[in-house]
Amino acid sequence: MDSNKPFNQQCYDLLRQIPKGKVVTYADIAHQLGGKAYQAVGNAMANNPDVIVVPCHRVVNSNGAIGKYALGTEKKIALLQEEGIELDTEKNKVLNLDKQRHTFL
DNA sequence: CAGTTGACTGTTA
């Protein structure tokens, strides 16, 4: 395992594994890392070390809300729509979250 | 080492 790397680094690795047109929740990432560090995951994104290397825009809240984005929530929405993800631009939420949610195998 | 922070989640009302 990557227990050698810091927690936030593991989050970035997982984010990079997300294919285009898919999204994940903070809880899923934290749970995949073997814990409930949803806050820690958000903290890693908040640090936003590499917006180019890590597709932070593919991460959404468990309730389907898009949440925030370093470059701006509006930018995040635009990117998600570009990827083919259906969103509710009226409420900034993800549609069919369960269907578009990516699972780490 | 203790306290604060944060792009959060889940439960209860």
Added chain:
DNA sequence: GTAACAGCCAACT
């Protein structure tokens, strides 16, 4: 459906 409270973890100060 929304609101409020409590719990949680890692990193920073």
